[in-house]
Amino acid sequence: MMKCLTRLIPWIGLASAAMAMGQAIPTTPPPNGPIVRSPDLSQLGAQLAGRPLTLDEAIRLTFTVNRSIAQARANLFFFQGKTMEAYAALNPTLSTALEAIQLNDSVDSKYLTVLDPKSLSQPIGKVFASQNVDQKFAGVTADLPIDISGSIRAAASQARFQEIAYRLDIDRTRNQVISDVKAAFYDALRAHALVRVAEEDLKNSQDRLKDAQDRLAARVVTKFDVLRAETDFAASQQQLITARNVEKTNIAVLNTIIGIQVDTAEEISDQGAVVQPETAKTDELTAGGKLGPGYDRDLSEAMAHRPELQEADAFESAARKGIEVARKTQLPSLNLSWTYLYAPNAGGSSPINHSWVAEALLSIPIFDGGVARARTKEAQGNLAGTIVSKRQAVDQVTLEVEQAFLAVNEAQQRVTVANATLVEAKDAFSLAQVRYKEGVTAVQGLSPLLEVSDAQSALTLAESNQVNALYDFNRAQARLDRALGRYASPVK
Numbered sequence: 001m002m003k004c005l006t007r008l009i010p011w012i013g014l015a016s017a018a019m020a021m022g023q024a025i026p027t028t029p030p031p032n033g034p035i036v037r038s039p040d041l042s043q044l045g046a047q048l049a050g051r052p053l054t055l056d057e058a059i060r061l062t063f064t065v066n067r068s069i070a071q072a073r074a075n076l077f078f079f080q081g082k083t084m085e086a087y088a089a090l091n092p093t094l095s096t097a098l099e100a101i102q103l104n105d106s107v108d109s110k111y112l113t114v115l116d117p118k119s120l121s122q123p124i125g126k127v128f129a130s131q132n133v134d135q136k137f138a139g140v141t142a143d144l145p146i147d148i149s150g151s152i153r154a155a156a157s158q159a160r161f162q163e164i165a166y167r168l169d170i171d172r173t174r175n176q177v178i179s180d181v182k183a184a185f186y187d188a189l190r191a192h193a194l195v196r197v198a199e200e201d202l203k204n205s206q207d208r209l210k211d212a213q214d215r216l217a218a219r220v221v222t223k224f225d226v227l228r229a230e231t232d233f234a235a236s237q238q239q240l241i242t243a244r245n246v247e248k249t250n251i252a253v254l255n256t257i258i259g260i261q262v263d264t265a266e267e268i269s270d271q272g273a274v275v276q277p278e279t280a281k282t283d284e285l286t287a288g289g290k291l292g293p294g295y296d297r298d299l300s301e302a303m304a305h306r307p308e309l310q311e312a313d314a315f316e317s318a319a320r321k322g323i324e325v326a327r328k329t330q331l332p333s334l335n336l337s338w339t340y341l342y343a344p345n346a347g348g349s350s351p352i353n354h355s356w357v358a359e360a361l362l363s364i365p366i367f368d369g370g371v372a373r374a375r376t377k378e379a380q381g382n383l384a385g386t387i388v389s390k391r392q393a394v395d396q397v398t399l400e401v402e403q404a405f406l407a408v409n410e411a412q413q414r415v416t417v418a419n420a421t422l423v424e425a426k427d428a429f430s431l432a433q434v435r436y437k438e439g440v441t442a443v444q445g446l447s448p449l450l451e452v453s454d455a456q457s458a459l460t461l462a463e464s465n466q467v468n469a470l471y472d473f474n475r476a477q478a479r480l481d482r483a484l485g486r487y488a489s490p491v492k
Contacts, residue, residue, distance in 0.1 A: 039065060040261045052269035055185050058258055062181050063174075065259035072166075072173040079163045086159035089152045092144040101135040138342045149331030154324045161318035168314060171307035171488040177257070179482035183475050184254040189270050190471035191247035194464060198240040201460045205229070205236040208456070212449060220439075225449040232453050277412040277473045295405050298484055302401045305485035309397060312390035319383035326375035332364045397483070404480035411473035418462070418469040425462035429455040 041053070044061060053061075063069060147153055209229040215221040252262050303309065340356040365372070432455035436448040481487060 038259055038261050040264045041266055044260070052267040052271075054269050054271050055182065055273035058181055058185055058254070058268075059178055061260065062177055062258050066177055066257070067259055068173050068177055069170070070259075072170045076163070076166045076170055079159070079166045083156070083159040083163040086152075086156040089145065090147060090156065092142060095141050097137075097139050097141075099137040099139075101137075103133050103135070132345050134345065136344055139339060141337060141339045144336045146334040146336060148334050149328050151325060151328035151331065151333070154321055154328055158318050158321035158325055161314050161321060165311050165314035165318065168307045168311040172311060174489075175307060175482055175485055175487040178487035179478050180257050181254070182478035184250065184257045185268065185273060186471045186475045186478070188247065188250040188254050188268055189273065190467060191243065191250045192268070193467045193471075195240070195243045195247050197460060197463045197467060198236065198243040200463075201456065202233070202236040202240050204456050205233040208449070208452060209233045221449065228449060228453060232456070273474070274470065275474055275477065276470075277415050277477075291402065291405065295402065298405055298480070299398065299401050302397050302484045303394075305488060306393075306397050306483075307485060307488045308393045309390070312386065312393045316383070316386045316390055319379065319386045322379040322382055323376060326372065326379045329375065330365055330368070330372045332362060334363075335361045337361070400483040401480075404476065404483040407476040408473070408480050411469065411476045414469040415466075415473050418466040422459075422462040422466045425455075425459040429459040431455075 044064065145152065209226070209232070212221060212226045212229040216223065216226050251265070251268070254268070255262050255264050255266075337359045338356065339359075341354075343351070343353055343355075346352055429452075432448075432452045436452045439448060
């Protein structure tokens with residue numbers, strides 16, 4: 001029974017920079033210090049804690065801790081490795097191996113020299129071991145692939161296009177995430193502004209209730225006025241509770257999108273975030289039933305800058321290279337190798353301690369059972385799918401640009417109307433308060449308190465509409481910027 005103990009030293013690759021088609025392989029270091037749990041603001045920097053967070057700071061934080069961006073970077077790093085692996089197939093390799101074998105016994109033999117003079121039938125020879133108990137080997141092998149068919153270069157080129165696609169996917173993710181952060185930030189600012197509206201409405205209701213109670217004590221008004229004031233006060237309280245809850249919820253959503261702890265209770269600032277719209281150019285909205293030149297400019301910008309379209313082009317190029325790779329598997333391949341073997345305790349009558357072998361292997365496929373043909377058809381199907389995906393991306397971008405363009409123009413007009421309505425509501429509320437103090441109303445027989453209550457409700461509604469219109473415009477503008485691909489470039 002033979003007992004073998006074998007140890008193999010790992011292959012040692014030659015260090016070389018892979019070059020193909022005049023392009024060097026870009027390398028990106030892996031992320032340092034992976035984030036295993038979403039941090040809070042205090043863990044990201046002392047300067048962020050204890051003061052309101054601006055929109056620019058929120059966006060910069062997003063590039064540090066956002067999960068979608070981190071995943072896109074990880075995907076890119078993975079495909080960079082795949083590209084390097086594909087290009088490395090063009091390089092020579094060098095490997096070493098050590099082997100130790102122990103047998104349970106040796107095999108002895110005699111080497112025939114001359115015949116014994118006294119007995120011509122008995123040879124005189126030397127006893128030697130044809131196999132030693134302990135055997136040791138050390139070898140070095142060098143391989144050099146000769147890409148005579150170009151199949152290795154085609155596979156490397158395909159991997160390169162895939163890497164480009166995933167590099168563009170980072171731009172796509174960046175474009176989407178910034179839009180999401182801005183939308184969530186504007187929703188949080190909107191909620192905070194509506195809390196202030198609700199607080200002001202509650203204060204007005206409280207003042208009116210107190211005044212009604214004082215007037216009832218003075219027997220100037222009836223009990224009905226007090227009950228109406230109490231009803232308005234309770235409704236204002238409920239509205240404030242709801243507004244504060246919405247504010248906390250929107251902050252949690254913002255935290256989630258940024259990538260910090262959901263329950264981080266930070267304050268946000270509208271500094272540099274809120275933009276007042278210009279007057280809407282209604283003549284550009286429609287011209288003969290079609291969108292005007294403003295839309296055409298936006299669509300052209302989107303087609304030039306949206307990373308989804310560039311990513312689709314890269315995947316299509318990779319798919320075309322895939323067809324080339326599949327077809328070239330039917331072509332011959334050539335490989336050169338050289339192996340050196342050192343056996344310090346070789347057995348036999350003429351032990352060979354040093355030996356080497358040089359080999360040139362030319363492989364010519366004759367019949368593979370239809371595998372290459374099947375791979376080619378598979379690659380052609382993949383190409384057809386990428387072309388459909390590209391068309392779908394173009395249609396989706398066109399739809400998003402049109403919707404965002406219309407939304408911005410609509411929001412511009414809504415802000416204009418809401419601002420004018422708010423001015424009128426403030427004037428009406430002030431006049432109602434004056435008439436209430438004088439004990440008169442604009443409508444004969446109507447309680448002055450009811451007129452003030454209606455005017456206050458109209459003012460609260462106008463203030464809410466103005467807040468919603470303003471933040472809807474900023475949200476729509478962020479959506480349009482995303483549709484045009486303006487967030488795809490790194491933030492500086």
